[in-house]
Amino acid sequence: MILALLLSPLIVAALVFVLPWPRLRRAMLPLSASIHFLLTLSCHLRSPAAALQGMLALDELGLLFLSTTSTIYLIVSVYTVGFLAREPAGKRRDALSRGVFSNAPETIFIACLSLFLSAMTLVTVSQNFGILWVGIESTTLATAPLIYFHRHNRSLEATWKYLLICSVGIAIALLGTLFLSVAGQLSAHPELGMDLSALLSAAQSMDSAWLRGAFLLMLVGYGTKMGLAPVHSWLPDAHSEAPSAVSALLSGALLNCAFLGILRMQQVLEAAGMGSFGRELLLVFGLLSMLFGALFLIGQSDFKRLLAYSSVEHMGILAVGVGVGDAGVSGALFHMVVHSLAKSLLFLVAGNTLAAYGTRALAEVRGVFAHRPGTGALWLVGLFAIVGSPPFGPFISELVVLRAALSSGQWLVAILFLGALSLAFIGMSGAVLRMVQGSGPAPRLTTPEPWSSLAPPMLLAGLVLLLGVWLPAPLTTLLHDAARALGGGAF
Amino acid sequence: MWTEFALMLLVLANLRLLGGSRLLACISTAAFQGVVLGLLPLTVASWPLDPRIVLLSLLSLLIKGWGLPVLLRKALRETSVNREIQPIVSLNLSLLFGLAVLALSGWLGSRLPLPTSASALGAPVAFFTLFTGLFLVVARRQALTQVLGYLVLENGIFLFGVLFAHSTPWIVEVGVLLDLLVGVFVMGITLFHINRAFDAIDSDRLAQLHDLAVQRPSPTEPTE
Numbered sequence: 057m058i059l060a061l062l063l064s065p066l067i068v069a070a071l072v073f074v075l076p077w078p079r080l081r082r083a084m085l086p087l088s089a090s091i092h093f094l095l096t097l098s099c100h101l102r103s104p105a106a107a108l109q110g111m112l113a114l115d116e117l118g119l120l121f122l123s124t125t126s127t128i129y130l131i132v133s134v135y136t137v138g139f140l141a142r143e144p145a146g147k148r149r150d151a152l153s154r155g156v157f158s159n160a161p162e163t164i165f166i167a168c169l170s171l172f173l174s175a176m177t178l179v180t181v182s183q184n185f186g187i188l189w190v191g192i193e194s195t196t197l198a199t200a201p202l203i204y205f206h207r208h209n210r211s212l213e214a215t216w217k218y219l220l221i222c223s224v225g226i227a228i229a230l231l232g233t234l235f236l237s238v239a240g241q242l243s244a245h246p247e248l249g250m251d252l253s254a255l256l257s258a259a260q261s262m263d264s265a266w267l268r269g270a271f272l273l274m275l276v277g278y279g280t281k282m283g284l285a286p287v288h289s290w291l292p293d294a295h296s297e298a299p300s301a302v303s304a305l306l307s308g309a310l311l312n313c314a315f316l317g318i319l320r321m322q323q324v325l326e327a328a329g330m331g332s333f334g335r336e337l338l339l340v341f342g343l344l345s346m347l348f349g350a351l352f353l354i355g356q357s358d359f360k361r362l363l364a365y366s367s368v369e370h371m372g373i374l375a376v377g378v379g380v381g382d383a384g385v386s387g388a389l390f391h392m393v394v395h396s397l398a399k400s401l402l403f404l405v406a407g408n409t410l411a412a413y414g415t416r417a418l419a420e421v422r423g424v425f426a427h428r429p430g431t432g433a434l435w436l437v438g439l440f441a442i443v444g445s446p447p448f449g450p451f452i453s454e455l456v457v458l459r460a461a462l463s464s465g466q467w468l469v470a471i472l473f474l475g476a477l478s479l480a481f482i483g484m485s486g487a488v489l490r491m492v493q494g495s496g497p498a499p500r501l502t503t504p505e506p507w508s509s510l511a512p513p514m515l516l517a518g519l520v521l522l523l524g525v526w527l528p529a530p531l532t533t534l535l536h537d538a539a540r541a542l543g544g545g546a547f
Numbered sequence: 548m549w550t551e552f553a554l555m556l557l558v559l560a561n562l563r564l565l566g567g568s569r570l571l572a573c574i575s576t577a578a579f580q581g582v583v584l585g586l587l588p589l590t591v592a593s594w595p596l597d598p599r600i601v602l603l604s605l606l607s608l609l610i611k612g613w614g615l616p617v618l619l620r621k622a623l624r625e626t627s628v629n630r631e632i633q634p635i636v637s638l639n640l641s642l643l644f645g646l647a648v649l650a651l652s653g654w655l656g657s658r659l660p661l662p663t664s665a666s667a668l669g670a671p672v673a674f675f676t677l678f679t680g681l682f683l684v685v686a687r688r689q690a691l692t693q694v695l696g697y698l699v700l701e702n703g704i705f706l707f708g709v710l711f712a713h714s715t716p717w718i719v720e721v722g723v724l725l726d727l728l729v730g731v732f733v734m735g736i737t738l739f740h741i742n743r744a745f746d747a748i749d750s751d752r753l754a755q756l757h758d759l760a761v762q763r764p765s766p767t768e769p770t771e
Binding site: 184186187189190193194196197200201204207208209210212213214215216217219220223224227230231234237238241242246250263265266292293296297 | 659660661662677681684690693697700701704707708711712713719720722723726729730733734737740741744756
């Protein structure tokens with residue numbers, strides 16, 4: 057089962073190169089995404105057998121991340137089909153810099169998307185720190201060509217920054233992985249290996265200095281990929297220059313995978329009885345990211361960068377939630393799910409706006425609701441969801457994290473958390489409301505909006521609303537079980 | 548004995564990378580470092596040799612000593628750029644930095660509680676190589692030198708792994724090596740694109756993207 061999950065996107069990636077018809081090639085995307093989604097669903101019903109001598113297996117934490125990834129990928133893949141069909145072939149003029157550019161070959165784009173899904177699946181099913189590293193590094197390599205889909209200078213610059221910064225970051229995480237291996241050798245069982253279960257059972261007797269070093273290096277390394285401030289500098293560039301469907305996947309799925317890397321190490325710390333060391337560091341990095349992201353939201357001039365900085369802020373919320381501990385952990389995991397839904401929704405809507413107006417400048421887009429009612433309404437829904445207003449999912453998750461901070465007496469954390477959230481509220485709502493309301497110049501695209509660009513974000517909006525008013529029992533159980541693995545509690 | 552000799556060679560290679568002024572020579576030095584690193588697992592292992600260690604050694608020799616340098620040389624040849632290193636921090640200062648970091652690494656290595664080690668020099672040299680790589684990424688202007696720095700950084704981590712992390716299964720080690728190869732390969736492809744778009748692989752030109760600024764048409768954009 058696990059191997060099927062990993063291999064099905066790879067088969068598609070290979071098929072794309074031999075299929076002669078463009079329409080069929082594009083249809084492979086939602087097809088493979090559906091297969092992946094169904095396989096993931098079946099994992100919920102029956103826990104799959106471990107593969108590769110136990111190095112690949114699916115625990116609750118992995119299953120939660122896998123389900124989120126698979127859902128987002130399925131919905132975005134439908135959007136991508138429409139996006140690819142509307143992309144003009146050949147050379148054209150760049151609306152922003154007046155240069156001439158063309159697209160990367162579509163086959164490569166589709167193949168890399170499939171590889172990306174496979175790499176993310178590998179991250180979620182890995183039970184071995186080496187495999188985990190290989191998976192996260194592979195996501196970097198698979199996404200670099202995706203960011204450089206529109207082949208102009210700006211996307212090239214973004215790709216270069218992404219490749220270099222993330223590669224160096226992940227190299228540092230590899231050093232952290234080796235530190236963990238040394239910590240294992242200095243324990244009571246020197247022939248421990250790198251499997252998570254073995255490390256967890258021997259964690260008590262490990263050398264604490266090496267464990268601390270390992271966590272620190274993995275936090276910085278995987279944190280670079282996750283977009284934690286101050287090592288987030290690649291994120292706004294890559295998110296703003298990539299095609300919007302890719303930005304949606306980066307924010308909605310890729311950042312989570314890097315977060316999972318940090319969580320796995322936190323699991324080892326918890327088992328070693330050093331959980332508070334990891335939680336304190338997560339709190340510091342998380343609050344820093346929240347404040348940093350929120351500050352850059354205010355006065356932002358580009359709506360895709362706005363969403364990117366909002367991702368930095370929300371990654372901060374995830375880190376703070378785990379750092380607070382207890383119910384905060386399950387709150388953070390729930391926030392991971394709803395943030396992925398809300399942020400992908402917003403990026404898809406941003407893609408619609410960019411296609412209609414041909415600009416990313418916030419100042420040049422006015423009265424979206426009057427000209428493009430569908431997109432305008434979805435902007436509003438996305439805005440309310442992402443700033444955490446009821447009745448959407450993020451409201452619940454942020455409340456859980458805040459309550460956990462208050463009930464454990466972490467007043468300073470609660471105040472900073474609330475402060476950053478209000479700053480982000482001001483920054484986001486000011487910018488988006490100005491764009492959506494009122495009247496302004498008509499967009500250059502006046503054709504009615506196609507269903508393929510409205511239905512996927514609508515579905516995401518429905519899901520994020522649904523999770524705000526009703527939590528299905530299986531999801532609650534999954535969240536609580538996953539939080540327990542991290543030493544957290546139920547909400 | 549051989550291990551100590553190899554480690555000294557690695558230190559010298561690092562210093563040459565920090566002080567070298569020609570790109571081609573720096574690539575050769577990195578290749579030399581790759582060869583030494585490829586042979587290192589053989590000097591650490593006990594006789595008779597485990598076939599898996601021999602295989603791993605051969606693979607890393609092939610990738611680090613031959614594959615990646617050939618790729619970088621090809622990038623240099625086809626991009627016809629300035630073949631001098633363009634430092635942000637001057638070469639003399641870089642060397643001085645190298646010596647300071649070497650001392651720091653020695654102190655760091657002596658402080659850490661290490662498992663039964665092959666050589667007391669191992670940890671300091673690994674850290675020194677790592678810091679050299681990081682420094683090259685930050686303190687050199689060309690994109691190609693940054694790739695070189697990344698390679699040296701990975702060399703340092705590889706060295707640490709060979710000396711101290713014996714518990715990784717071979718499939719993971721092979722995965723790590725392959726990832727490194729593909730990583731530098733993707734970077735190489737990006738280098739070609741950068742060269743075509745900007746007529747120079749100079750990462751200073753890559754400075755259009757930032758906050759709070761209106762996007763201006765860039766003078767280097769091809770207008771055909």
